[in-house]
Amino acid sequence: MSKKIISYSEMIGQAITSNMKKNNKIFISGLEIDYSSKVFGSLNKPFEEFPSRFVQTPAMENGLCTILAGSAINGMRPIFVNNRCDFLLLAFDPIVNIIDKWNYMFDGNAGNCPIVITAVIGRGWGQGATHSQSFHNFFSRLSGINVFLPTFPSDVSRVYNYALKTKKASIILHHRGLFKIKEKQNFSKKFCLSNIIKKGKDLAIITFSYGSIQSLQVSNKIEKKFGRKITILNLVSLNPLDKTKILRVAKNHKNILLLDIDHDEGGINDQIFNIIKTNFVNKIIKKIGYKKIPAPAAESLEKLYYPSNQVIYDIACKLLQINHKKNKIKTDYNFVGPY
Amino acid sequence: MSKKIISYSEMIGQAITSNMKKNNKIFISGLEIDYSSKVFGSLNKPFEEFPSRFVQTPAMENGLCTILAGSAINGMRPIFVNNRCDFLLLAFDPIVNIIDKWNYMFDGNAGNCPIVITAVIGRGWGQGATHSQSFHNFFSRLSGINVFLPTFPSDVSRVYNYALKTKKASIILHHRGLFKIKEKQNFSKKFCLSNIIKKGKDLAIITFSYGSIQSLQVSNKIEKKFGRKITILNLVSLNPLDKTKILRVAKNHKNILLLDIDHDEGGINDQIFNIIKTNFVNKIIKKIGYKKIPAPAAESLEKLYYPSNQVIYDIACKLLQINHKKNKIKTDYNFVGPY
Amino acid sequence: MIKSPYKINKNFSKLNPFSKKNLLNIYHKLYFSRFVEEVIQNEYPNQQMKTPTHLGIGQEAISVGVCLNLKKKDAIFSHHRSHLPYISSDGSIYKLFCELLGKKNGSSGGKGGSVHLCSRSNGFYGSTAILGQAIGLAAGAGLAFKLKKKKNISVAFFGNSSLEEGLSFETLNFCSLKNIPTLFVYENNFYSTEMPNYKGDMKNFNPQKIVKGLGIKYLKVDGNNISDVFFKSKYAIDYIKKNSRPVFIEFITYRWLEHCGPYYDYALKRYYRTKKEVMYWKKFCPVASFKKFLIKKGFNKDISLLEKKINKKVNLIYKKALKSKKPILKDLQTNV
């Protein structure tokens, strides 16, 4: 059993289902959740097992998020599912003014608000500017909400098990490029804010979500080609941020690469830069993020907008003082649309 | 005439009025805008002169912002007035998905969306967690919207003159502690992203909005007491950010203090820290911001939540290696409520 | 001038079968609410309560009448004008005063202020300062009751502007669709801040048609008549429980004081409504009119005794609150 291979998408379904079995306060709500694709298949299993614990709704992100917050305050554990992170903009008021602050504003006397909000980060295949955003950099600045971006099925499992039990609210963002990622199901169950997914002494990459996948591809190539080894720190949680682990990794590496899956100025990259530089003045740090523009729809522009493996490869090689010039590396992002 | 003393609040009114005279496409909309206080008096003058160009509305922040965006796309220049920055959360969808991206998404073929959004940042007198927030750190990450936080009447004048003429949309955030700030009206009219409001060689403070006022008070005291001189760079614009000026100031100072009027991690402080450290490795930089928690209502807690002049003073003295110990400095924030 | 669609003190006769004790209990609640608000009104200018405060004087019958029909395990949410529903659900007055004074013993430890009250053990789940939220939150609490198969209901207290927000529309549609046991208490006091709704923002807005258009039962009630409020909300709550369907009640009422703060608008020379209009509405005072009814019944003495007792008690509590401790540094970062 424990050696079964499971996909990211299946793991979401399994983690939710097993928690639903144990806790009858958990239910799932959102619009389009009984859409046949069931958020890239991730809700198939819970829907099969607990169809009556699905609350399918009209289009009403603000109202729904407020309502689900109210249900959480009254003892339930809603999972608010969104097909795109962008739609959450309509629910920023309940997220910021209710969920984030409920506990604090009443000094704990009005109960908790343990909602779990999940959303898909669209990328590629012409999603365009309003179906591809991620607001992790904003959400991470809130004090009352955990922000998780699991990369692997193992992260998914641990994050859901944690989020569906903790008293705090959580936002879980799933990059669309991850749903087919597979892993052997014999991973540790212990929740952790971050994990090292590759070890090496020559360079450290600190990243998360789809950034970790790209970093792995790039690192493997560099290792194969040049024998240089790279550490990758996969930040499963951006809020709280695993400062201890970041500093431990930073301590052991002279060269550090930070990779965000949003544009980089004023975001988590700068925050990590600050944490490292405040403690280790002499580290060489490079940052990678998107261009500071909305996402274009045309494929030819998408390729230039999202940092390709080549871009990461080139910068990593530069940090490693490898002169590769002619080496090419493909970006292995083959999502097929339309949605 | 040019020597007249004018308040921040009056300057808003005057700047809007004079622009309305020149451009009949400008109009003002919001809820509560004919509330007798007229946003701390700032709308008195435009209302007297152009009552028919006020569009007072029901409570409908999302709808209104979308509608005003539509009017801007169709050739008007709306000023969307908000009594609190917090209420804008309800309008994040049109701000982020329409106003920020309209020009880009259609590659310029669907016209501009030159709306001006203004909002008051509440502080003190028990405003509590949901009437005191500022989202400048979020807004500054957008690519299609200018973000201005004028500190002095002169800033107000230049910012409004610019914002009401440029093709881009602007968000102008007014800290509630500024409305009574007075200045002689013989200032330069040339728009600038930032300005040095005090010159000195011993320390540089980079800040904005009410942070600039506190920095001035602290610097004056330090200058009087110890003869040490401080440069204050007042960032009128956070988007775009005046990197050139920041680097120029940084170049000339070993010690730099960054002061945000929000909590500091992952915000503009980190961004500036990165800009400076990337160029000047050896600068000593300290950052000040709020605690990463919601704003409490009780006065005794507010005093601990908002960085007092004493906190800034102490850190500045430390950077200056002044050992003052017993010196006390008051925080001169005497807003009287209720609203 | 805005006039009431109802006649003054229309009718308390439906209360005639009630025992003296019951009737005095109702008056107790009405007078208590009024007096607590008056203490705040009188003390507010002393600048010790540093928090924006929206007083409910003139609107007491609604929360008293509705809450008389609720159970301790029902869930109440309120908009910014929060004191009356809090008091009517038996929230501690000491904690209320402490909260307004920014004290550690406040209902929210001083962190919330006037707009963020709560008394969970009394079913008052919380009030918030953002328009419309109470509506959505109450619906959510109702959804939770339904999912937990509890027989309780949830209640939202809110005013004109909350109803305008898209949130209310989305929520009502949801509650209708999902059979949520929620009572929507719409306090129509004819104004939002300084805007007369019926001339301004709500000129073409017909709550009855809209609410019915969403498939929800709608009632319109004289919100200044405690008898009407009591029986109509009793009917509504029975209906909700029996049918597991939401009900929406529009209560007509009037706010006497300024939107935020302790003064009469006319005293501050604000002209959005006239002194005459306020005086007209004072004749519909929900406390005085019910008192008249009881006096006619010969409860004169009981009433003045009761009033004196309340006055004394409330004043003492206020003094105690004044002396209680402020939150300090170690409290600042708890319960984040």
Add this chain to the structure above:
Amino acid sequence: MIKSPYKINKNFSKLNPFSKKNLLNIYHKLYFSRFVEEVIQNEYPNQQMKTPTHLGIGQEAISVGVCLNLKKKDAIFSHHRSHLPYISSDGSIYKLFCELLGKKNGSSGGKGGSVHLCSRSNGFYGSTAILGQAIGLAAGAGLAFKLKKKKNISVAFFGNSSLEEGLSFETLNFCSLKNIPTLFVYENNFYSTEMPNYKGDMKNFNPQKIVKGLGIKYLKVDGNNISDVFFKSKYAIDYIKKNSRPVFIEFITYRWLEHCGPYYDYALKRYYRTKKEVMYWKKFCPVASFKKFLIKKGFNKDISLLEKKINKKVNLIYKKALKSKKPILKDLQTNV
């Protein structure tokens, strides 16, 4: 199974006075819309148009009929199902194809994709991918016309889900209050993605009552009958201009293909609606039924000529679009 409240091809007789040229012009528009969408439908599986695309096949009569009554300077906004209103307002087909193919010559330079079309010179101001926005944006354009004292109107095309968003409620209230000259074109096609509205999200939702509750004129029209659409929207637009008041029309129609993409749902074994239902609705085909009417009039030959001409032209344009250039690095950061 969802059935139409109207009879098939109810009546085109009101169009009898129209000249042959006029009638053929209408058919031209209907057929042209249909054929362009069919080209996209057929080409889409080739993976050259990499952008989520919502085809409007089956709903042509609405945009054709409404747009026939508009002036070039009127302002049109649309939701995600954007092709038909774009085409009906005479937006360039070449630019449409280019946009879908991610080409530089696209109506949005390839930056927008299927959901972000525009043709400003034809009055098509833009379509967006977020539910409800078209409603608010159109109202804003209407407000601008009003403030500029222009006699133009604005139009919003949208579907069931947009109407559910609180944004639509806020906007309708605003338009009623401020006398905004906007036509709301509600394309009720009975589904949102894969949810049957009348069983699901809109079970208790009565647009007529709600819209009227906001003081706005409401009409319900057979959206598959070009004559009805034309005359009712003409009436509505005249009304808007004369009274400077908004009008809301609910058009009954049906989407043939899957929500997003080129296939029939039944072909993909999706069971939220039956093949039988789709076949039933195909009998209400707005193009075929009008064609029948014209054939009865003896326009047989003209029609087949016209169709052939369109087919050839559109196919050629598609080929040209295929060959046109992609945007490159220097285009990436323009117009931010």
